[in-house]
């Protein structure tokens with residue numbers, strides 16, 4: 001019986017995989033310092049959804065690991081994906097000196113923070129920057145005065161050295177020659193998108209963003225086209241399909257049609273759709289990407305389109 005179930009599942013998994021053009025799985029190799037590497041540790045929106053329906057694209061919420069040419073690691077967001085990332089980083093080195101950039105403090109982007117293992121080691125130095133509420137949001141995952149008993153450890157008792165920065169909301173942040181700038185998100189309670197410029201390479205990360213023609217000041221598709229202009233890679237929120245979006249207006253997310261339109265107008269080379277809806281199965285995410293690719297073909301666009309996949313890595 002067990003064998004039968006496993007075989008059926010294996011078949012279904014292979015079926016989902018077939019016909020996919022997906023981001024590369026990590027492979028063993030010597031570090032090549034000339035590359036910027038972007039690894040997805042969490043791709044899910046709203047809430048973590050482990051289970052057999054989310055094995056391919058992943059069930060963890062937003063977390064990315066960016067490795068600069070210098071080898072320095074910058075983490076974006078502390079969704080549940082930051083827990084396994086912390087374990088990986090701790091296994092690689094006794095000491096850790098990394099940046100953490102927070103897009104905004106909705107639960108799915110900070111809830112993994114208390115489970116980031118390096119926080120409990122005095123050999124860790126964590127530099128934190130991002131949206132202006134980020135430090136309060138991260139502290140609240142430990143100390144929440146509204147209740148009693150959310151988490152056993154106090155923020156003040158963490159052993160890691162934590163340095164809050166406020167560079168991004170006042171301009172830009174430069175790390176080892178890479179310039180990171182921010183743009184405001186069209187999202188309830190606000191947030192930041194990030195643009196990384198390292199040499200000739202540009203990577204834009206923009207999630208929890210509702211693209212709409214009647215967007216708030218500084219947050220119209222036109223503004224975002226400017227911010228994404230010529231990017232080698234744009235990772236954008238695509239929680240919904242065009243058929244779903246009208247019932248979900250003002251929730252702060254986009255459909256794949258709007259994400260594609262932004263990528264096309266901004267002359268982006270590669271678009272990765274992320275913040276998958278928690279109810280979307282692997283098969284349905286695959287279908288969503290296929291629909292987006294069909295849209296691109298109909299418009300004779302050469303943009304490479306994929307879905308963000310947990311544990312996949314992109315090199316720029």
Ligand SMILES: [Zn+2]
Pocket residue numbers: 045046106108109208275
């Ligand atoms: Zn989110």
Ligand SMILES: [Zn+2]
Pocket residue numbers: 104106187208252
């Ligand atoms: Zn959000």
